[in-house]
Amino acid sequence: MYIPSWLRGLVMFVVVWGVLYSLPNFLVGESWEDFWSGMPSFLPHKRVELGLDLRGGAHLVLEVKTEEVVKSRIENGVEDVRSALRKARLGYRNLGVYEGRGVRFRWVERDEAGARAALSDLLREGLTWEEEGDEVRLLWSEEVLKDMRERALAQTMEVVRRRIDALGTREPLIQRQGEGRILVQLPGVDNPEYVKVLLGKTAKLTFHLVAEGGTGVGIRQIPGREGGIYGVERRIEVSGEHLSDASPVFEEGRPVVSFVFDGVGGRAFGRTTSKNVGRRLAVVLDGEVISAPVIREPITGGRGVISGTFSSQEAFDLALLLRAGALPAPLDVVEERTVGPSLGADSVRLGTWASGVGLLVVGVLMVLSYGIHGVFAVIALVVNLLLVVSLLSVIGATLTLPGVVGIILTVGMAVDANVLIMERIVEEVKKGMPLYQAMEWGFSRAFGTIVDANVTTLIAGMMLFAFAGGSVKGFAVTLCVGLLTSMFSSMMVTRLLMLIWLKRDPRRVLEV
Numbered sequence: 001m002y003i004p005s006w007l008r009g010l011v012m013f014v015v016v017w018g019v020l021y022s023l024p025n026f027l028v029g030e031s032w033e034d035f036w037s038g039m040p041s042f043l044p045h046k047r048v049e050l051g052l053d054l055r056g057g058a059h060l061v062l063e064v065k066t067e068e069v070v071k072s073r074i075e076n077g078v079e080d081v082r083s084a085l086r087k088a089r090l091g092y093r094n095l096g097v098y099e100g101r102g103v104r105f106r107w108v109e110r111d112e113a114g115a116r117a118a119l120s121d122l123l124r125e126g127l128t129w130e131e132e133g134d135e136v137r138l139l140w141s142e143e144v145l146k147d148m149r150e151r152a153l154a155q156t157m158e159v160v161r162r163r164i165d166a167l168g169t170r171e172p173l174i175q176r177q178g179e180g181r182i183l184v185q186l187p188g189v190d191n192p193e194y195v196k197v198l199l200g201k202t203a204k205l206t207f208h209l210v211a212e213g214g215t216g217v218g219i220r221q222i223p224g225r226e227g228g229i230y231g232v233e234r235r236i237e238v239s240g241e242h243l244s245d246a247s248p249v250f251e252e253g254r255p256v257v258s259f260v261f262d263g264v265g266g267r268a269f270g271r272t273t274s275k276n277v278g279r280r281l282a283v284v285l286d287g288e289v290i291s292a293p294v295i296r297e298p299i300t301g302g303r304g305v306i307s308g309t310f311s312s313q314e315a316f317d318l319a320l321l322l323r324a325g326a327l328p329a330p331l332d333v334v335e336e337r338t339v340g341p342s343l344g345a346d347s348v349r350l351g352t353w354a355s356g357v358g359l360l361v362v363g364v365l366m367v368l369s370y371g372i373h374g375v376f377a378v379i380a381l382v383v384n385l386l387l388v389v390s391l392l393s394v395i396g397a398t399l400t401l402p403g404v405v406g407i408i409l410t411v412g413m414a415v416d417a418n419v420l421i422m423e424r425i426v427e428e429v430k431k432g433m434p435l436y437q438a439m440e441w442g443f444s445r446a447f448g449t450i451v452d453a454n455v456t457t458l459i460a461g462m463m464l465f466a467f468a469g470g471s472v473k474g475f476a477v478t479l480c481v482g483l484l485t486s487m488f489s490s491m492m493v494t495r496l497l498m499l500i501w502l503k504r505d506p507r508r509v510l511e512v
Contacts, residue, residue: 003499011492015383020044021390048392051400051474052173052185052339054348058192060184061177061335062199064156066149069329070100073148074140077103079234080122081138088118094135102127102139110134149180155328157182160199162324167195173398181334187398192338200331202286203321205240207272208232210280210292222282224289225308232282232289237272238265246322248315249305255315257306259322266302274298285318351404358408359385362415370422376497377418377490384414384482384489391481402475410482413454417490420446436502443495450490454483 003011021044052059074097081103085092091108098104112131116123119138123129126144130137140148157174160182164172173185189195211219211231219231242265249258261269272281273295282292283306290308310318359381366374388407392399424442429435461483464476 003496007492008496011496014387014488015493018383018387018390021046021393022386025389025393044390044393046393046396048389049396049398050187050348051398051403052187053401054399054404055187056190056339057185057187058189058195059335059337059339060186060192060196060199060333062160062182062184063332063334064153064180064182065330065332066152066180069152070145070148074100074102077122077127077138081105081119084118084122085115088114090114090118098137098139101145102137104135104137107134107136152328153180153182156331159325159327160184160331163199163320164195166320166324167198182331192336196333196336198317198321200333201321202327202330203240203318203324204286204326205243205322206236206284207238207269208235208282208284209237209272209276210282212279222284222287222289224292230282230289230292232284237281238268240322240326242266242268243322246319248312248319251305251307254307255310255312256308257310257315257319257322259304259306261302261304263302266300269302269304270298270300274300348404351401351408355385355404355408355411358411362411366415366418370426372501373422373425373498376494376501377415377422379497380418380489380494381411381414383493384485385411387485387489388478388482391485392478397477397481398474399478400474402472403478406475406478407482409479410486413457413483414486414490416453417446417450417486418494420449421490421494439495439498439502443491447491450487454487458483 024045025047049055078095078097082095085095085105090111092105093108095103095105115136116129119127122138127138127140130139153176157176161172161174164174164184164186169186169189172187173183175183177183184199186192186195208220209232211233218234220234222230222232224230238261242262243259244262244265245260247258248255250256277295277297280292280294282289284290291306293307306318359378362381363374363378366377368374370377385407388410397403421442424446425435425438428438428441433441458480461476461480465473465480468476
């Protein structure tokens, strides 16, 4: 039962730390919160964040149309083949898409070596060359197409994450679901329609020169935001992927969006504006011309302004979307649920009530069974709960309803450890062993059983955290944290309290 002074100090430090770091979670009411916020900055202020099922918010399942990415890449491949063959001055006919897998064209005059050389860049991307009669097919393999879809899904998840982070949503859950879906849970969000619209916008920004004739080969007809049709060149002068920043500003009293290109985009924008002074440059967002100003002078600083009939909110949203990047694939909302805060409040209230009643019943039984030693066990249980809450606050965990179940479960497991220790001590006392020696034997012999049981459960909890998803992870986190704190509280806190009690009067005995 000997505990070195440094270890006693460490145990006391951990207990005080747990109380301080858990305290912000129990401050209810503006007066208490204001009081605590006015305390020195080195004191803890973090709280356990409540999940969607406890706090309320939005639940969305988004389907990523990865096939649109494949279709777009193949259509771009058609234009790449057209450009390469024309540059090499090779005749062709019937150029187009072949069965959604690649590009086809027919020879005017066969020149395989010249065509392979002209299309070498495309062939290095993984296209295979096939011929049937006078028809040539450049096809992507299924492996390459699958890789396109996977990359599109990963990029879409990253863009969705950046957009949600820019909204300031705390503790969002964004994870893949199945082959082509993304699960998004936003605790505390009270306007899911706005979030849904914001996430659904592709925000694909491109800059095109307005065609002087308005029609012809290589000219696209694109509707304008304020009406009318613009004939623009298919060639993209600069794309939005080269934007490094965008922000809403006011220019002449009107809200506009200021943007900054990266090095590559800035040089391309400078070349385009230098060579085409006097021509109009169309700013195309999601297939719609939002403005088409005249290039009055070269813009070589890599900066520009997108103007239009924007409201302040529209300018803010556009800047946010441009900063987050364009979605590589369109999104569809296939499932939407809104969880009200009242349901979450009921869950918190009932969970707190269940924890309190459970702790009270366990405490009464422990005291009736083991007297003063039961009191020590109850104190250790309270310390255990405070340590769990403090650790969850420090690591920034999100508490869900399964997480509350995990906390309640750890209370029961902490009781098991104390019962094992107490029963060992009672057995040794009944055999006539002195109390101090019985305590030492009780702790030492129960230690192996407690560690074995907790480590086994800890491994199961770690497997749940590694392979499960959603709220099950919350259960795994609270379970693992609770196991660690219960071992500490039962083996160290209870032991220290018993030792202090016995040291004050070594003649004390245990009534059994």
